[in-house]
Amino acid sequence: MAEPYPIVDRKTLDRPDRGGPLGLRRRERGKDEIPKVNGQQVRVFSVDGGYLVDHGHRRLDDEKVVRATHVTIVDLTHNRAVQTELTIPSQDAKDFTVRVTFLCTVTDAVTVVRDGQGDAERSLNGYIRSHHRLFQLGLQHKLSEINPVRLNVQTQIEAYVQLKPPRVPGLNMSLASVEVLTPEELAAFQDKVRTEERNFELYRLKAMYDEEADRQRRDWELERKKYELKLSEQRQHYEAMEQLAQQRLQQSHNEFLINEVARKHQAIGDDPVKAAMAAREEKELTATQIADRLQAGKNHAEERADRQQEREFLIEQEERTRRYAMQDALMERERFERDRDYQATLTKLEREYQAEQTALQREYETTQGRELREREDRLQMLRVRLDMLKEIAHHGHLNEVYVDAEQLIKGIAHETGAVTSPLASTATPPELENSLETAGNDPKADAGSGGGTDAHVEVEVARETWREEDY
Structure with a gap:
């Protein structure tokens, strides 16, 4: 709890x-009655309706101290910081806590x-x-939007203090x-x-460290692989050089042996006796071994000759079989080619025959069609002319026009391509039959003067002409 200000104690x-055995001594305050003060505090005594300020110099038996009814300790510290707090509501049903600090100085202890x-904090809060x-x-503003609230509150309080400064009797106050x-x-x-954020930063740093460690490890x-590869290349180079040296040494040794063998062969030739003697001189074989070797060589030469003859016979037999x-x-290939040519020729002839048959069939169908x-067309023309004759007979106009029936029928036969035949059918054409019936049944033809008779005669002539034509 903060120390009270400006009145520290009352x-x-x-x-x-009175003191003394008989109460004859002067009146005096006890040491525990008057509170002690430090260098920045004063005592204010209430004496006879007035006030006495004591900086701690008056004695306990001072007359005004003895008559005082109250004593108050007042703090005279310059620019004493006094804080007051209050809450203001926010948008989300929470409160912002505002703390305002003033610098206070007592200007008149008696007035205070x-x-x-006695309580400057309470006065400032009000x-x-x-x-x-x-x-x-x-x-x-929400509770999380504290920074804009701070700016607005500070601006408002500063303006309020400047426009309406705090007025407390006996005190001087300024906004801190x-x-x-x-x-x-x-x-x-x-x-x-x-x-x-700290954990994330630690994680990020750890990830960076791990990545750097991995990169260094990979490097x-x-x-290491480069060094091992270089060592391997050097090792292979040294081994190749060593193999080359060994090959050259072996080559030199082989050349020496070849020269030595050639020299001995030139000296000995194919003479087995010289060879045996040379081996004996070199102490490689004894006389018995030389004789055995000569005999073995002879047997081996005979066997080699026999094998050579057998090999030549087998080669000759194999060559003969391969030639057959x-x-x-x-021969099989020639036979296959002859069969293939024959089949191709046969196929070609069949295609030509089919093409010729198709052409003939198409030409026949074209001519017949x-x-x-x-x-x-000729039949249609005949029907048209017969229809015209029926119409003339039907309307009774045969007596008005001259119609040569025989000439008409001949003309129709000529137009239609009819040919006269003694064996032609004697049946009456359906068109003429219908014309006859129509002409015979037409009342107008009967009513005319001789018109019906002429029409009948013309139809009869046409019928006789029809019978004579081979249509």
């Missing part, structure tokens, strides 16, 4: 008794005691709360600072965020 004083200004606009500054405290929830959240592995097989293959179409 005490009511009783009237002291007389007016009862002063700040009298600014009603301050309680509306947090309504537009305005703070909007961070809420515990927001502080915990920020601590959590900072912890997570070291690459360098090649001849059979050539043309003749049929011409015959149908």
